[in-house]
């Protein structure tokens with residue numbers, strides 16, 4: 454059978470990553486976390502003294518870091534210039550800077566090309582998660598899923614992933630998340646958006662297992 458390509462988009466905290474990894478593992482597909490790539494470029498910019506709000510400086514450096522994404526859903530890794538960046542890309546500092554970097558067209562052009570190359574070469578098929586996969590990166594995907602959830606549910610899930618003081622401040626988490634989604638949805642170049650032909654799944658009242666089952670069923674129907 455031909456390799457199946459699954460695009461999973463949606464705002465933060467809807468369960469995109471957990472769902473995408475579980476679906477890929479269950480169906481024996483590869484997995485690509487495009488958010489991790491935007492985070493990796495952002496981490497590199499911060500480490501190299503580039504002002505993330507200076508779009509020209511970000512554009513000029515967009516091609517510099519070497520980024521390699523692992524595609525095993527059980528052990529997703531990402532390296533930047535040969536160093537494992539899987540931990541550092543999840544810090545608050547990177548999270549609050551990433552929307553500015555990902556709005557720069559040169560950054561998007563570079564990563565979109567990289568993502569298409571990885572998806573095309575995935576022999577067993579691939580689950581690709583992000584914000585613009587169904588609309589821009591892989592408009593010919595066999596299945597497009599758009600995950601949503603209430604802002605409350607998203608903030609509660611995100612704060613469950615955080616530790617210590619960050620986790621206790623639910624209101625601040627909610628505010629940061631809503632702000633990041635507004636930036637991602639409002640940017641000019643391939644904003645966060647639901648593709649016209651995507652299946653929308655509201656995960657507010659669903660467990661992870663239920664969302665995974667739902668998406669697996671949709672993949673089996675589409676393949």
Ligand code: C5P
Pocket residue numbers: 465487488489491492551552553555556582583584585586633637
């Ligand atoms: O999914 P995650 O929260 O790790 O994504 C981090 C950020 O990367 C998003 O807030 C968004 O700014 C950017 N992103 C994007 N396009 C994608 C995936 C992520 O702009 N396809």
